Amino acid sequence: xxxxxxxxxxxxxxxxxxxxxxxxxxxxxxxxxxxxxxxxxxxxxxxxxxxxxxxxxxxxxxxxxxxxxxxxxxxxxxxxxxxxxxxxxxxxxxxxxxxxxxxxxxxxxxxxxxxxxxxxxxxxxxxxxxxxxxxxxxxxxxxxxxxxxxxxxxxxxxxxxxxxxxxxxxxxxxxxxxxxxxxxxxxxxxxxxxxxxxxxxxxxxxxxxxxxxxxxxxxxxxxxxxxxxxxxxxxxxxxxxxxxxxxxxxxxxxxxxxxxxxxxxxxxxx
Amino acid sequence: xxxxxxxxxxxxxxxxxxxxxxxxxxxxxxxxxxxxxxxxxxxxxxxxxxxxxxxxxxxxxxxxxxxxxxxxxxxxxxxxxxxxxxxxxxxxxxxxxxxxxxxxxxxxxxxxxxxxxxxxxxxxxxxxxxxxxxxxxxxxxxxxxxxxxxxxxxxxxxxxxxxxxxxxxxxxxxxxxxxxxxxxxxxxxxxxxxxxxxxxxxxxxxxxxxxxxxxxxxxxxxxxxxxxxxxxxxxxxxxxxxxxxxxxxxxxxxxxxxxxxxxxxxxxxxxxxxxxxxxxxxxxxxxxxxxxxxxx
Numbered sequence: 001x002x003x004x005x006x007x008x009x010x011x012x013x014x015x016x017x018x019x020x021x022x023x024x025x026x027x028x029x030x031x032x033x034x035x036x037x038x039x040x041x042x043x044x045x046x047x048x049x050x051x052x053x054x055x056x057x058x059x060x061x062x063x064x065x066x067x068x069x070x071x072x073x074x075x076x077x078x079x080x081x082x083x084x085x086x087x088x089x090x091x092x093x094x095x096x097x098x099x100x101x102x103x104x105x106x107x108x109x110x111x112x113x114x115x116x117x118x119x120x121x122x123x124x125x126x127x128x129x130x131x132x133x134x135x136x137x138x139x140x141x142x143x144x145x146x147x148x149x150x151x152x153x154x155x156x157x158x159x160x161x162x163x164x165x166x167x168x169x170x171x172x173x174x175x176x177x178x179x180x181x182x183x184x185x186x187x188x189x190x191x192x193x194x195x196x197x198x199x200x201x202x203x204x205x206x207x208x209x210x211x212x213x214x215x216x217x218x219x220x221x222x223x224x225x226x227x228x229x230x231x232x233x234x235x236x237x238x239x240x241x242x243x244x245x246x247x248x249x250x251x252x253x254x255x256x257x258x259x260x261x262x263x264x265x266x267x268x269x270x
Numbered sequence: 271x272x273x274x275x276x277x278x279x280x281x282x283x284x285x286x287x288x289x290x291x292x293x294x295x296x297x298x299x300x301x302x303x304x305x306x307x308x309x310x311x312x313x314x315x316x317x318x319x320x321x322x323x324x325x326x327x328x329x330x331x332x333x334x335x336x337x338x339x340x341x342x343x344x345x346x347x348x349x350x351x352x353x354x355x356x357x358x359x360x361x362x363x364x365x366x367x368x369x370x371x372x373x374x375x376x377x378x379x380x381x382x383x384x385x386x387x388x389x390x391x392x393x394x395x396x397x398x399x400x401x402x403x404x405x406x407x408x409x410x411x412x413x414x415x416x417x418x419x420x421x422x423x424x425x426x427x428x429x430x431x432x433x434x435x436x437x438x439x440x441x442x443x444x445x446x447x448x449x450x451x452x453x454x455x456x457x458x459x460x461x462x463x464x465x466x467x468x469x470x471x472x473x474x475x476x477x478x479x480x481x482x483x484x485x486x487x488x489x490x491x492x493x494x495x496x497x498x499x500x501x502x503x504x505x506x507x508x509x510x511x512x513x514x515x516x517x518x519x520x521x522x523x524x525x526x527x528x529x530x531x532x533x534x535x536x537x538x539x540x541x542x543x544x545x546x547x548x549x550x551x552x553x554x555x556x557x558x559x560x561x562x563x564x565x566x
Contacts, residue, residue, distance in 0.1 A: 170349075174381055175401035175404060176376065176377050176405040178404075185392075186389070190391065192391070266391050266392075266433040266435055
């Protein structure tokens with residue numbers, strides 16, 4: 001085969017190289033660079049409103065200092081730990097629960113009302129209750145992060161499971177499938193795209209929640225770091241915090257996207 | 271019996287005249303006074319009414335009729351997806367369905383669906399070998415080999431690791447037929463399988479289907495609205511009335527097999543085509559009028 005297949009190492013290396021040096025990367029990078037230039041220019045020129053934002057140069061200085069500060073990376077660690085734990089637990093509980101709700105009408109009718117009442121409550125509104133309920137502050141933040149990812153995951157899985165075309169079930173039944181075959185070979189693969197969507201949105205919500213929860217209720221993490229910068233008047237560090245959160249979120253979403261890409265190979269065609 | 275025996279040239283299979291094949295004939299369908307009435311939202315719908323039809327084992331029987339006349343409903347009843355309200359259906363003289371009994375869907379009556387039902391998340395080969403693997407009839411390796419063989423007989427080479435989304439419509443349909451045949455069904459049920467295809471692709475796929483039929487001598491229950499396709503493929507063409515559907519006319523297509531596109535210009539074909547058009551035209555008009563009345 002002349003074209004690199006998806007299963008060879010060389011093929012994979014070529015694909016990575018192609019995606020890093022692609023038009024996509026150039027276009028995306030170009031926009032980022034332009035925005036950075038505009039930011040610095042506006043700050044230097046002293047434009048109204050924008051002049052209150054720390055200029056790019058001072059933010060870069062702050063970054064340079066902070067990179068060697070172990071407590072900065074400690075913040076990363078603390079936030080990631082909460083995201084990781086909360087998100088993973090949300091998947092462990094949410095995926096089976098979502099599949100059950102999506103496939104069993106009886107179960108769905110029993111659980112959906114409760115679910116739909118709890119879902120609109122913003123995870124942050126849970127912080128006080130969580131702080132009382134859970135033994136440690138850390139656990140209450142993880143719990144709130146879990147909630148952020150959990151509800152959106154269930155929602156996506158239920159709608160995905162319910163939308164499975166009955167033709168597939170019929171075809172599988174005709175070919176002698178038992179109930180467990182229908183589940184593992186039809187329902188699960190058919191719902192995987194919805195699970196991935198739930199995970200992708202969920203990781204974003206988890207980050208939103210963790211940052212805010214840290215600002216209210218914690219003494220560690222990127223959110224706390226950002227908030228503390230405000231309170232201690234070290235403004236360039238606010239921007240550092242925000243950009244760090246953005247990068248951390250980007251990395252997390254990238255991991256989910258890669259995972260999704262890997263477990264749904266049939267969706268790669270376009 | 272080896273699930274794959276039909277895939278090779280059967281000893282004794284006489285391709286020129288399958289009736290001389292020494293392969294035992296199974297798949298005799300006997301539909302007696304079947305009626306299917308259902309009640310979606312309280313509207314009493316008679317989909318099929320007193321339909322009686324005998325399909326001998328190994329016959330390629332084509333059902334034509336106006337849309338919404340109950341052909342698919344009847345197919346679903348044979349396949350076990352739907353209950354009969356009255357009447358009986360027998361497969362090889364065993365009761366398949368009646369008002370009190372519905373045999374659950376099984377590998378003895380496999381359906382090839384109208385818009386295709388290849389599993390998008392499995393490769394073509396995994397799709398084709400699904401049946402035997404899931405039933406435990408074959409080990410994966412054995413099944414893979416047999417599946418590849420079957421795919422190549424359908425003219426599908428090199429796509430076994432592709433996903434259905436990556437191949438053309440014609441290839442998908444052939445793969446689905448291969449998947450059906452992999453289960454060695456007694457009856458092959460096809461519900462307007464080539465409907466979504468362009469005319470050129472359709473002629474190619476029809477030929478593959480005929481090759482499969484000639485080699486395996488399965489009973490085929492084929493639904494179509496395309497009259498030319500019906501006569502080209504079928505041994506017997508059953509003209510169905512507008513809803514409630516029942517058999518209006520049976521036309522024997524005595525064109526010898528194997529058939530190819532040259533058949534389409536023969537005189538016998540033209541005569542048969544006229545006969546079928548005559549029978550269907552009336553029913554088509556009635557169906558359209560009924561539909562317009564319903565919407566008025």
